[in-house]
Amino acid sequence: MxxxxxxxxxxxxxxxxxxxxxxxxxxxxxxxxxxxxxxxxxxxxxxxxxxxxxxxxxxxxxxxxxxxxxxxxxxxxxxxxxxxxxxxxxxxxxxxxxxxxxxxxxxxxxxxxxxxxxxxxxxxxxxxxxxxxxxxxxxxxxxxxxxxxxxxxxxxxxxxxxxxxxxxxxxxxxxxxxxxxxxxxxxxxxxxxxxxxxxxxxxxxxxxxxxxxxxxxxxxxxxxxxxxxxxxxxxxxxxxxxxxxxxxxxxxxxxxLIDAHAGALGCLGCCPANLKDLPNLENRLVLIAGTSTCHIICSNQSVFVPGVWGPFLSAVLPDMWVNEGGQSSSGSLLDFVTSNHPAFVDAQKKAIERGLHIFDYLNEHIQKMAEKQNNHATYITQDFHVWPDFHGNRAPVADPNLRGMVLGLSLSATVDDLPILYLATIQALAYGTRHIISEMEKHGLKISLVYLCGGLRKNALYVQTHADVLGQPVVLPDADDPVLLGAAMLGAQAYKTKGNLRDVMTAMGGGGICLHPDNSVARFHKKKYTVFLEMLKDQMKYRDLMSS
Structure with missing residues (x-):
């Protein structure tokens, strides 16, 4: 047959x-x-x-x-x-x-x-x-x-x-x-x-x-x-x-579907082998992380969250509501901050010589720097902080006029300085996701598992940093590309004469692996997240001063 x-x-x-x-x-x-x-x-x-x-x-x-x-x-x-x-x-x-x-x-x-x-x-x-x-x-x-x-x-x-x-x-x-x-x-x-x-x-x-x-x-x-x-x-x-x-x-x-929503569809049917209990569908958030990042959650109830898009009925699955947060620039932001650093050309040359993507090279370099300091790699950004909205804030502030901020710059611009900026930017993106989730939960949504797909899922440091910052398990589906899988599911549903899209999603969702947070860095991220929120207040204060 x-x-x-x-x-x-x-x-x-x-x-x-x-x-x-x-x-x-x-x-x-x-x-x-x-x-x-x-x-x-x-x-x-x-x-x-x-x-x-x-x-x-x-x-x-x-x-x-x-x-x-x-x-x-x-x-x-x-x-x-x-x-x-x-x-x-x-x-x-x-x-x-x-x-x-x-x-x-x-x-x-x-x-x-x-x-x-x-x-x-x-x-x-x-x-x-x-x-x-x-x-x-x-x-x-x-x-x-x-x-x-x-x-x-x-x-x-x-x-x-x-x-x-x-x-x-x-x-x-x-x-x-x-x-x-x-x-x-x-x-x-x-x-x-x-x-x-x-x-x-x-x-x-x-x-x-x-x-x-x-x-x-x-x-x-x-x-x-x-x-x-x-x-x-x-x-x-x-x-x-x-x-x-x-x-x-x-x-x-x-x-x-919109591309991010197809990614959500392709992820939500995934059942990781190393996760004992899969939470209810409405407790799973999907991060579709590429040029920009979307944060999508499906719910059986209509929940309004200020600064977050939705609730949208039947935007992923028929008869379920969708709330969607997002970051207008994520992968493109990492590309921007690294490629515009004075040490980028040198770092890129070394990455090419070793057959590595620049991000893989920087991830490895961060680990070497941490080993020299006999410390956890996360801590190299102790005195370096980034507000990541170089292209405005999509959620939860919903202000296109917000701009990026960097604290901790010096006159040094060596190959050791580039990884610090890069890691601080990854952390800032994760804090932005934490900010979105915080607002979602404040208004009644409950999130206990995060799926991650898109181009940035290939970046191990980005993935683990999100698990650590969110304090939540992060699932990487086995599907090479959940966005394409979600699109194919739409074709499958059009062909089927029985069942609904949720059945198709489950049948084609496949497996995955679940990464757990490193709780040893939880206190560090809690402090940096506080700094992150203070940077927002500072930017608003400066704006008010200049417009007064």
Missing amino acids: NQTYFVGVDVGTSSVRASVVSDTGKRCSSFTQEIRIWNPCTDFYQQSSENIWEMVSYAVQKSISDAQVLPENIKGIGFDATCSMVVLDEDFQPLTVSPHGDHSQNVILWMDHRAKNEVEVINATGHSVLNAVGGIMSLEMQPPKLMWLKKNLPETWKKANHFFDLPDFLSWRATSSLTRGMCSVVCKWSYSAVTQSAMGWDESFFKQIGLEELAHDDFSKIGKDIQTPGSAVGSGLSPQAAQELGLLPGTPVGTS
Whole structure:
């Protein structure tokens, strides 16, 4: 009997990845293809939907070829992507989002911060839709970007007939169906989902922010047919998309997820072999740590946490609520602080000579420094502290104007100084996660286990530091890439005729390993976390002084 396979596609910030996964969750192949990013001016980040789909097609074909699986044995496909915004005209052709008018650039990337004035206008309204985003809308959401387009690119706005979140664009491109995923619309577009019986767009909100025309034809430009994750989209792959992807027409397509939420789905079914008791689903937090970091928890109850996004109904699993914290810069922050240090070139050269990634080299160097001092490696940052919000704070302060802080600088810039800055930054990111969890628990959520996936799961020091700072066990799933696994699960759910997405998640979730905190450094981290919170107070104080 032929085995059943599914394809998962993940469109990240700078690359497309595709994977063929068996019905047991085993990855059979994976292929990565870079996509283009334009940065025409400060805070503007743009992409091309045509470039993205071309790379998706290539990656899927290569992944199928590498897996040596016949297209007829692939029974479903699922997509996830960053929460970027795609703009098309009535003929589904790209419309420019660029201040320089390049029509191929029709995607505003999630990390684009052009709409600072617009988001301030939205937050000043105090509208009730803001309750579901911690009381403050983020620059990374779509309403402020829509406002910016209307104000600054009137020709694009006039011609625009379809605004998609990137995950939904991929589903449309695959099926020609205009349905939207609940995940995208509730998390990024202000779609209201208070209860199963009270869901929909709030026309008063769009009218208040000057976008009342979007209400035309039952909000068709931004989505009037909303489906829960994994629901079958349209009639499956269209003939054109099937040919482009190397699959069969009609292959089921699962309703998409934002990339972080696909990572949560791919993690939550994991059952570590070395963990005696797996906590209830609503007591598990997932960290999706890459360029940025998302902190996702599913709950059976609707819980509002100031400064934290959500609660969002059915944003990962149907009928469960999601709260989402996040850090706008994590992996990108580590890259920035290390590559801009005077000792980086020397350290990078030594890492290359030994065939090591720069972070692995720094992790090893930290251990050697600690051995010389006859001390725990954690303590080398005793007098060095970092506030990590170089790109603003997503949660729980929810302030895009916060900036990074470093305390402990000297005139020394040796290869021994770089690891101290690097470790202090890792610790600061972990303290940021602790800050988010603290606010979640203060308002009723309870977390007793943390899953960690994304690119930073490969960094052993990052992982162990989070376990130590949080005082919680951290699980690393066996799945090579839970984000891609989560996308494949969406395809599996679209193919299934019985059961629900939670059943698919459990069947394909696999195992993992559980890392426990080193309690010997708990007191040190408690003190540094206090310093961390004081740095926030100091920055606020300085801001007040300068604005008075």
